[in-house]
Amino acid sequence: xxxxxxxxxxxxxxxxxxxxxxxxxxxxxxxxxxxxxxxxxxxxxxxxxxxxxxxxxxxxxxxxxxxxxxxxxxxxxxxxxxxxxxxxxxxxxxxxxxxxxxxxxxxxxxxxxxxxxxxxxxxxxxxxxxxxxxxxxxxxxxxxxxxxxxxxxxxxxxxxxxxxxxxxxxxxxxxxxxxxxxxxxxxxxxxxxxxxxxxxxxxxxxxxxxxxxxx
Amino acid sequence: xxxxxxxxxxxxxxxxxxxxxxxxxxxxxxxxxxxxxxxxxxxxxxxxxxxxxxxxxxxxxxxxxxxxxxxxxxxxxxxxxxxxxxxxxxxxxxxxxxxxxxxxxxxxxxxxxxxxxxxxxxxxxxxxxxxxxxxxxxxxxxxxxxxxxxxxxxxxxxxxxxxxxxxxxxxxxxxxxxxxxxxxxxxxxxxxxxxxxxxxxxxxxxxxxxxxxxxxxxx
Numbered sequence: 001x002x003x004x005x006x007x008x009x010x011x012x013x014x015x016x017x018x019x020x021x022x023x024x025x026x027x028x029x030x031x032x033x034x035x036x037x038x039x040x041x042x043x044x045x046x047x048x049x050x051x052x053x054x055x056x057x058x059x060x061x062x063x064x065x066x067x068x069x070x071x072x073x074x075x076x077x078x079x080x081x082x083x084x085x086x087x088x089x090x091x092x093x094x095x096x097x098x099x100x101x102x103x104x105x106x107x108x109x110x111x112x113x114x115x116x117x118x119x120x121x122x123x124x125x126x127x128x129x130x131x132x133x134x135x136x137x138x139x140x141x142x143x144x145x146x147x148x149x150x151x152x153x154x155x156x157x158x159x160x161x162x163x164x165x166x167x168x169x170x171x172x173x174x175x176x177x178x179x180x181x182x183x184x185x186x187x188x189x190x191x192x193x194x195x196x197x198x199x200x201x202x203x204x205x206x207x208x209x210x211x212x213x214x215x
Numbered sequence: 216x217x218x219x220x221x222x223x224x225x226x227x228x229x230x231x232x233x234x235x236x237x238x239x240x241x242x243x244x245x246x247x248x249x250x251x252x253x254x255x256x257x258x259x260x261x262x263x264x265x266x267x268x269x270x271x272x273x274x275x276x277x278x279x280x281x282x283x284x285x286x287x288x289x290x291x292x293x294x295x296x297x298x299x300x301x302x303x304x305x306x307x308x309x310x311x312x313x314x315x316x317x318x319x320x321x322x323x324x325x326x327x328x329x330x331x332x333x334x335x336x337x338x339x340x341x342x343x344x345x346x347x348x349x350x351x352x353x354x355x356x357x358x359x360x361x362x363x364x365x366x367x368x369x370x371x372x373x374x375x376x377x378x379x380x381x382x383x384x385x386x387x388x389x390x391x392x393x394x395x396x397x398x399x400x401x402x403x404x405x406x407x408x409x410x411x412x413x414x415x416x417x418x419x420x421x422x423x424x425x426x427x428x429x430x431x432x433x434x
Contacts, residue, residue: 090291108292111223
């Protein structure tokens with residue numbers, strides 16, 4: 001919600017958004033403004049449309065009604081320009097089993113136009129607690145470690161808006177703290193994050209909004 | 216960008232070599248079974264050779280097409296590919312190119328060796344090689360549309376065959392026709408030119424069609 005009195009320039013504006021999956025209406029009339037440095041915690045029971053909302057926000061799913069504006073322009077019209085400022089991470093983490101952690105990180109970033117050298121990839125994976133395992137094929141890693149490989153992208157991507165869908169699943173306490181600190185750093189750099197989660201996530205930077213979807 | 220997609224898919228194929236080998240093995244076995252079943256009737260073998268090799272190539276590509284987008288779809292990398300800041304048809308083109316290199320080029324290379332079992336002359340073997348070289352990109356390109364349309368559907372493998380095999384018919388007619396013309400002693404070039412034209416048309420149209428189909432399948 002816009003704070004009254006002070007004018008905040010909202011970068012992501014969602015108005016009257018509705019989503020229909022099959023013949024079921026998940027939500028409608030959803031309004032949301034996200035300005036730089038805002039953290040949105042998206043909660044709600046299973047099947048309430050958290051994933052659908054995030055997929056609509058990143059452009060994978062067309063909304064049934066309403067529109068999404070980025071800096072005042074519709075994201076459909078912006079196309080690749082919008083995609084370039086968003087990092088979406090789904091609950092399927094998008095890590096290739098046959099590639100090593102380093103290769104996964106380098107390829108996924110190269111496709112997003114960010115060149116990551118092997119040294120940088122090694123350093124980033126070390127930070128994610130994967131030191132010594134960065135050259136193993138990802139299928140030999142545990143579920144939590146694969147999730148960490150996926151999350152390592154957040155350290156090198158240079159995007160404004162993060163859309164994270166249940167990224168805390170199968171992470172241990174240390175990794176959850178790591179994700180929180182990543183989000184805090186991102187918010188401190190005027191970034192925005194919308195995170196769907198069942199766990200309470202308290203960040204000390206920026207302003208926090210809560211958005212609860214109901215069934 | 217295109218370079219990275221091709222590199223990635225080639226790397227993945229190399230790490231899963233057994234998939235690639237099964238396609239080539241299928242092609243080799245199917246083509247070799249005909250001379251073994253028919254026996255040493257050279258005239259008959261020469262007559263059926265173009266059709267047999269070409270049909271075997273079509274069926275062999277059916278085996279590999281199902282995997283074109285499926286693995287990426289299951290582990291979530293396809294979503295990530297759709298969200299890269301570049302036109303989706305380039306992503307599709309890169310993946311199709313990698314598919315051609317991995318699944319079709321081995322068939323093109325093997326075909327002259329297998330054709331020798333059908334008592335084909337050296338010039339005819341050369342025409343067979345050329346016709347497959349020009350024609351197999353069509354198989355990858357049109358096949359990618361079918362693979363994108365059937366993504367995530369139950370029984371997708373059967374559906375791809377139903378969708379795609381009829382569209383392969385022009386490639387089959389001109390490809391096998393070129394080899395037949397060479398056996399008859401006439402020039403294969405009209406057939407090859409038409410096959411090339413068909414390849415160019417599918418290069419222009421199918422990446423867009425596949426990209427549109429992928430967007431629908433991923434919803």
